[in-house]
Amino acid sequence: MKHPLSVSQLTVNYDNTPSLWDISFEAPQGLIGLIGPNGAGKSTLIKATMGLVEPLSGKILFFGKPLAEVYQRIAYVPQRESVDWDYPITVRDVVMMGRYGHLGLLKWPRQADEEAVDHMLELVGMTPYTHRQISQLSGGQQQRVFLARALVQEADLYLMDEPFIGIDHATETFLINLLRTLAAKGKTVFVVHHDLNAVEKIFDWVVLLNVRLVAAGPTQEVFTADNLRAAYGTSYSLLDEAFKIALQKQHGV
Amino acid sequence: MNILDYFFDPIFRGPTIGTMLMCLSAALVGAIVLLRRQSLVGEALSHSTYPGVVLGAALAGVLFGESVSNTTMSIFILTGAAIFAFLGWCGIQFLERSLHIRSDAALCLILSLFFGIGVTFASDVQFAYSSLYMQIQMYLFGQAATMTDFHIALYSLLSLLVITIVVVFQRELELVTFDRQYAKTIGVRTFLVEAWITLLLILAIVIGIRSVGIVLMSAMLIAPAAAARQLATSFRSLLTLTALVAVLSAFLGNYLSIEIPALLDAGSLSLPTGPMIVLVATVLCLFALLFSPGRGVVLRLVRRLRFRHRCLCENILKTLWKLGARETHTKAEILQYQSLSKWHLTLILRQLQWEGWLSLSKGNIQLTHAGEQRGGHIVRLHRLWELYLVTCAGAGIERVHRNAEEMEHILTPEIEAELTRLLHNPQKDPHRQPIPPQELL
Numbered sequence: 250m251k252h253p254l255s256v257s258q259l260t261v262n263y264d265n266t267p268s269l270w271d272i273s274f275e276a277p278q279g280l281i282g283l284i285g286p287n288g289a290g291k292s293t294l295i296k297a298t299m300g301l302v303e304p305l306s307g308k309i310l311f312f313g314k315p316l317a318e319v320y321q322r323i324a325y326v327p328q329r330e331s332v333d334w335d336y337p338i339t340v341r342d343v344v345m346m347g348r349y350g351h352l353g354l355l356k357w358p359r360q361a362d363e364e365a366v367d368h369m370l371e372l373v374g375m376t377p378y379t380h381r382q383i384s385q386l387s388g389g390q391q392q393r394v395f396l397a398r399a400l401v402q403e404a405d406l407y408l409m410d411e412p413f414i415g416i417d418h419a420t421e422t423f424l425i426n427l428l429r430t431l432a433a434k435g436k437t438v439f440v441v442h443h444d445l446n447a448v449e450k451i452f453d454w455v456v457l458l459n460v461r462l463v464a465a466g467p468t469q470e471v472f473t474a475d476n477l478r479a480a481y482g483t484s485y486s487l488l489d490e491a492f493k494i495a496l497q498k499q500h501g502v
Numbered sequence: 503m504n505i506l507d508y509f510f511d512p513i514f515r516g517p518t519i520g521t522m523l524m525c526l527s528a529a530l531v532g533a534i535v536l537l538r539r540q541s542l543v544g545e546a547l548s549h550s551t552y553p554g555v556v557l558g559a560a561l562a563g564v565l566f567g568e569s570v571s572n573t574t575m576s577i578f579i580l581t582g583a584a585i586f587a588f589l590g591w592c593g594i595q596f597l598e599r600s601l602h603i604r605s606d607a608a609l610c611l612i613l614s615l616f617f618g619i620g621v622t623f624a625s626d627v628q629f630a631y632s633s634l635y636m637q638i639q640m641y642l643f644g645q646a647a648t649m650t651d652f653h654i655a656l657y658s659l660l661s662l663l664v665i666t667i668v669v670v671f672q673r674e675l676e677l678v679t680f681d682r683q684y685a686k687t688i689g690v691r692t693f694l695v696e697a698w699i700t701l702l703l704i705l706a707i708v709i710g711i712r713s714v715g716i717v718l719m720s721a722m723l724i725a726p727a728a729a730a731r732q733l734a735t736s737f738r739s740l741l742t743l744t745a746l747v748a749v750l751s752a753f754l755g756n757y758l759s760i761e762i763p764a765l766l767d768a769g770s771l772s773l774p775t776g777p778m779i780v781l782v783a784t785v786l787c788l789f790a791l792l793f794s795p796g797r798g799v800v801l802r803l804v805r806r807l808r809f810r811h812r813c814l815c816e817n818i819l820k821t822l823w824k825l826g827a828r829e830t831h832t833k834a835e836i837l838q839y840q841s842l843s844k845w846h847l848t849l850i851l852r853q854l855q856w857e858g859w860l861s862l863s864k865g866n867i868q869l870t871h872a873g874e875q876r877g878g879h880i881v882r883l884h885r886l887w888e889l890y891l892v893t894c895a896g897a898g899i900e901r902v903h904r905n906a907e908e909m910e911h912i913l914t915p916e917i918e919a920e921l922t923r924l925l926h927n928p929q930k931d932p933h934r935q936p937i938p939p940q941e942l943l
Contacts, residue, residue: 296683299683299686299687300686300687301683301686301687320687320688320689321689323687324687325683325684325687327681327683327684331681331683332680332681333680336537336679336680337537337731337734337735337736337737337739337740338676338680338735338736338737339735339736342676342736342737343680346676346677346680346681346684346685346688347688349673349677349688349689349690350688350689352673355670356673356674380735381735382735382736398684402688
């Protein structure tokens with residue numbers, strides 16, 4: 250079987266994003282954690298796989314194919330802070346965005362789209378807020394809306410950027426259960442995560458990262474004291490610094 | 503003058519219908535620009551059209567002589583304006599992307615550079631073709647009153663184009679303005695959508711400068727959308743409200759520029775239509791900023807004052823409860839605990855009596871049964887919160903009172919129930935004072 254996500258020799262060095270150097274791994278189906286300290290390049294990795302950041306080199310394949318051929322099977326959940334929550338839009342309209350790929354002529358929603366949206370809103374417990382403007386939502390509710398938007402895409406692979414940040418306890422429990430259910434249904438879910446405490450409880454498989462790949466594999470094998478020291482220690486901090494200087498030299502700054 | 507005359511009279515229908523169409527298209531594009539936080543781009547691009555206007559007019563003058571027809575002239579000028587607006591946009595992109603200049607500085611540079619070139623050209627034209635110069639000046643400050651049926655036709659066409667594009671691509675526009683990166687991941691060609699937005703902006707500006715002028719154009723783009731933003735809860739309602747405000751401002755601008763001089767019976771006074779439209783739109787925008795139900799400054803102030811008043815009322819009930827819920831008290835006793843003027847206290851006591859919380863007779867104040875319950879409830883919330891702060895939030899005993907003074911007016915029944923559960927239905931607060939039990943209330 251083709252791996253849901255395989256990354257080979259990926260290198261990214263881009264103005265304002267943390268850099269990545271020579272990352273290679275092949276992830277199996279399941280619930281996968283992308284772990285590393287701040288500035289390790291976790292979000293950069295996700296963005297590079299989704300084509301939002303241009304890599305210097307490297308190859309990324311989803312289910313053995315390049316993104317352009319399979320983008321409809323992949324759903325991205327950006328960080329909550331990436332959008333303006335004061336934007337005049339209702340909860341329902343945000344979730345409807347996820348149906349964009351399914352919409353008919355002139356992008357009018359059809360009955361199936363309406364029902365998919367209502368169903369997912371109910372699943373994430375946001376039905377009472379359907380017609381509210383998004384500015385009235387709490388952090389946990391915002392995350393639920395983003396989840397619903399990704400779920401209506403009916404994808405096979407989900408990439409979630411820091412979904413656990415700034416959410417309430419109930420949403421956290423809900424999210425963990427949801428991730429498990431998705432994995433049990435044969436989906437693959439990548440979750441960027443920076444809190445080490447719950448990693449072993451949540452994830453089957455882990456990618457441990459700090460500019461370069463520290464380790465990737467089943468959680469018990471990767472989550473060793475040595476690997477964690479390597480990822481969270483200071484030995485890698487020079488790497489990113491040197492890359493940024495190299496970038497400046499190339500630009501002649 | 504009859505209102506219908508504005509739409510049917512051969513002299514007035516040109517300006518009225520023409521400006522309404524122009525405002526509609528400008529405002530719809532403005533709404534998108536506002537959401538993208540690019541309001542100043544409109545300002546820069548409208549000024550960039552000036553050299554285009556001058557060159558277009560000069561070219562038409564050279565090719566067709568002084569007797570050039572209005573239609574030909576308009577087409578030359580509009581084309582020149584569009585070309586230079588596009589060049590201005592390219593300039594902004596170059597400064598931001600290649601020279602890494604911050605957006606505000608880039609806009610400022612382009613605005614003054616292009617406008618400066620325009621002024622230089624214009625002063626040359628002024629001496630060579632003085633009649634053309636009049637035409638050029640018209641675009642600088644706008645001259646809606648001289649618009650004809652030809653303008654209605656031209657602007658209807660252009661406005662229809664803008665409206666169609668906005669309506670057909672509204673989903674893409676919404677996606678790209680709300681969450682550009684996400685839009686890319688679900689297969690929206692963001693580059694194309696952004697190119698369309700630029701094209702629409704240039705189109706809207708070119709349509710608009712004839713009636714409100716280069717200098718005031720950006721107000722026409724932004725004011726209706728800014729007003730609508732105060733009320734809109736969805737992308738579609740934003741577009742609808744923006745369109746309404748725009749059409750209303752255009753009509754009122756025309757109406758007032760004719761009716762005010764007539765009303766004042768001052769034949770010499772003339773109010774130009776373009777600036778009048780901008781003024782109306784700005785006043786509507788200001789009105790929305792002040793009075794919109796959710797975000798308006800005035801209503802927020804009213805709500806704040808009402809909350810403060812409620813706190814005061816509740817504090818007085820609380821004081822009476824603490825002084826002895828079943829006994830009578832005097833104003834002087836209350837004033838020992840609450841700092842407010844005697845006059846103000848009298849007013850509030852009257853209100854509380856009117857609402858049935860207490861009874862007043864000859865200066866004696868006594869809580870009613872309902873008042874006793876409400877006073878006790880406030881004390882309960884106060885003491886529950888203090889206990890919560892000390893036991894669950896680890897706050898020092900001496901520091902919790904002030905916070906509880908505020909929270910006693912805020913805590914909802916749901917939070918109260920949760921506190922009761924969390925603290926195991928407590929009987930005493932951290933200061934060993936009894937917490938009034940819930941059953942009694």
